Amino acid sequence: MPGSRSPAVADDLGMPGPGVCPIRLVTLCTGNAARSVMAGVMLRPGPVTIVTAGTHVVEGQPMSRRTRDALASVGLQADGHRSHQLTDGDVEGADLILAMAGEHVSYIRRRYPAAASRTASIKRLCRDLPAGPPSLAERIASLDLAALPVEPWEDVADPAGGEDQIYRTGVG
DSSP states (O other): OTTOOOHHHHHHHTOOOTTSOOEEEEEEESSSSSHHHHHHHHTOSSSEEEEEEESSOOTTOOOOHHHHHHHHTTTOOOTTOOOOBOOHHHHHHOSEEEESSHHHHHHHHHHOGGGGGGEEEHHHHHHHOOOSSSOHHHHHHHTTGGGSOOOGGGOOOOOTTOOHHHHHHHHO
């Protein structure tokens, strides 16, 4: 089934097994209309609770047609999505905040310094997260994320305002 995560991938992420509390993950971008929505959908299904959010959101807006079409092009959907401004509760409840760009990591560091150690760009996490079996929390802690500089290579390009192909690249 498209969008399904194989057990091997779930194991690599250190996802808890059946009957264990799921990991609470926030995917974060600017407007919560494209990047964080696509990342959140691609990380489902699995033993993870996902909140998609943005740092500067017009609350309650649907995702763009281009985001919806890009997801559909790989057999995924985010029916009923409405844009959501990141809240204190989202941050406090998150085991991991997965930022789509360095500016989002910086936003968390400024607004929620206590969450800096569990906030990473998706590119940094993909590059630097050690393989299991230690728990995801232990592997994230080993990265010392709060002490790392935010670097330009960490950004996922924002497709906002781009053509359909730019959005499809984000899910392909």
